[in-house]
Amino acid sequence: MKLLNVFLATSALTMFATAANAVDLEFYFPVAVGGAAAGTIQSLTEDYMAANPGVKIDAIYTGSYADTTTKAITAVRGGNAPQLIISLSTDMYTFIDEDMIVAWDNYVTADEQKNWIGGFYPAFMANSQTEGKTWGIPFQRSTPVLYWNKEAFAAAGLDPEKGPANWAEMVEMGKKLTVKDASGNVTQWGVHIPSSGFPSWLWTGIVAGNGGLLADDTGKNVTFNSDAAVGALESLVKLSATDGVMAPGILDWGGTPKAFFEGQAAMIWTTTGNLTNVRTNAPFDFGVGFLPGLTQNGAPTGGGNFYLLKGSTDEELQAAADFVKWATAPEQAAKWTIATGYVAPRPDVWETETMKDYVKGFPQALVARDQLDYAVAELSTFEGPKVTQLLNSALESAITGQKPAKEALDGAQAEADAILSAYR
Numbered sequence: 001m002k003l004l005n006v007f008l009a010t011s012a013l014t015m016f017a018t019a020a021n022a023v024d025l026e027f028y029f030p031v032a033v034g035g036a037a038a039g040t041i042q043s044l045t046e047d048y049m050a051a052n053p054g055v056k057i058d059a060i061y062t063g064s065y066a067d068t069t070t071k072a073i074t075a076v077r078g079g080n081a082p083q084l085i086i087s088l089s090t091d092m093y094t095f096i097d098e099d100m101i102v103a104w105d106n107y108v109t110a111d112e113q114k115n116w117i118g119g120f121y122p123a124f125m126a127n128s129q130t131e132g133k134t135w136g137i138p139f140q141r142s143t144p145v146l147y148w149n150k151e152a153f154a155a156a157g158l159d160p161e162k163g164p165a166n167w168a169e170m171v172e173m174g175k176k177l178t179v180k181d182a183s184g185n186v187t188q189w190g191v192h193i194p195s196s197g198f199p200s201w202l203w204t205g206i207v208a209g210n211g212g213l214l215a216d217d218t219g220k221n222v223t224f225n226s227d228a229a230v231g232a233l234e235s236l237v238k239l240s241a242t243d244g245v246m247a248p249g250i251l252d253w254g255g256t257p258k259a260f261f262e263g264q265a266a267m268i269w270t271t272t273g274n275l276t277n278v279r280t281n282a283p284f285d286f287g288v289g290f291l292p293g294l295t296q297n298g299a300p301t302g303g304g305n306f307y308l309l310k311g312s313t314d315e316e317l318q319a320a321a322d323f324v325k326w327a328t329a330p331e332q333a334a335k336w337t338i339a340t341g342y343v344a345p346r347p348d349v350w351e352t353e354t355m356k357d358y359v360k361g362f363p364q365a366l367v368a369r370d371q372l373d374y375a376v377a378e379l380s381t382f383e384g385p386k387v388t389q390l391l392n393s394a395l396e397s398a399i400t401g402q403k404p405a406k407e408a409l410d411g412a413q414a415e416a417d418a419i420l421s422a423y424r
Contacts, residue, residue: 208298
């Protein structure tokens with residue numbers, strides 16, 4: 001009887017200790033592209049909780065990236081912030097300015113600082129670190145790539161296994177791929193570079209491919225009207241205005257994969273985060289290649305990082321950090337990459353047997369990874385939404401023929417300088 005009482009007492013103490021040490025976490029997660037993103041993140045959180053019964057994670061799906069950012073800022077200001085969010089890498093300076101995130105450096109050991117944080121691709125860390133601190137951990141990261149319809153290439157007398165190596169080749173191929181009916185109406189455009197929503201992202205790749213950058217790494221200075229940038233915008237406008245290989249006006253971002261699937265465009269620029277979507281839904285064989293550059297290879301990085309939000313205990317934030325360490329480890333990151341098409345953010349992920357088997361049967365997945373050697377940081381500054389909108393408006397005015405490229409970019413530069421001067 002005494003032994004039973006001791007057992008019951010010990011069990012009660014164990015249950016009490018487990019309950020006392022249990023950690024409840026919330027994180028906001030945007031569902032921004034096609035594919036199995038939501039289901040995969042749910043599966044990952046369930047797997048983690050099964051292996052760590054003291055941790056409960058509530059993944060809250062918060063709509064678009066913009067919705068997620070707005071909800072996170074509101075939650076922090078209201079004193080009920082989640083511990084963790086996935087939001088755009090370009091939100092880093094906004095979150096620092098709002099004083100709403102904490103550095104990951106506080107929740108890693110010296111070994112993890114070197115081998116975990118130091119193990120991500122440098123191109124992704126360019127939008128994750130500033131002033132010697134790590135503010136974001138790359139997760140659903142991407143670069144845009146070029147997709148081409150191999151059947152359309154063959155019909156145009158082009159080698160279906162070879163996409164354009166540079167901008168000039170893209171234009172020449174685009175002319176052969178642009179198809180008109182008997183009345184002279186275009187039924188298939190050579191290329192489709194979307195310009196709605198956030199045209200600055202893809203245009204950053206054109207600027208990089210012309211040897212230029214749009215901003216420095218301090219978040220305080222932009223070079224919207226450099227020679228490289230003006231030349232890049234003039235070349236983009238010419239695709240419709242004089243080359244005749246792309247539909248005029250603002251082209252829809254969300255409708256780009258559909259235009260590809262339905263044969264309205266033989267080549268498209270879109271995120272590698274759409275890779276699984278294209279693989280699943282394209283009714284033809286397709287190729288994937290680097291963005292064609294004007295003078296060199298170049299592409300922007302994009303996508304989302306994990307951020308730790310202020311307002312929780314150190315124990316909760318450490319538990320959130322431990323989950324992210326697990327989620328970005330090779331096997332979990334491989335599962336995420338295969339399900340979504342996002343770029344595995346660390347070289348060690350590509351060394352797993354899971355990823356090796358995947359790319360054996362689907363080598364197109366290697367293109368975005370290899371393009372990281374030429375990738376630049378996506379535009380990110382203090383007052384980011386305002387500054388980026390100035391640029392997007394300038395791009396739209398040039399694309400729609402309202403202003404010449406240089407005039408549009410000079411105006412955006414002057415207005416951006418006025419905003420950023422307060423941070424210099």
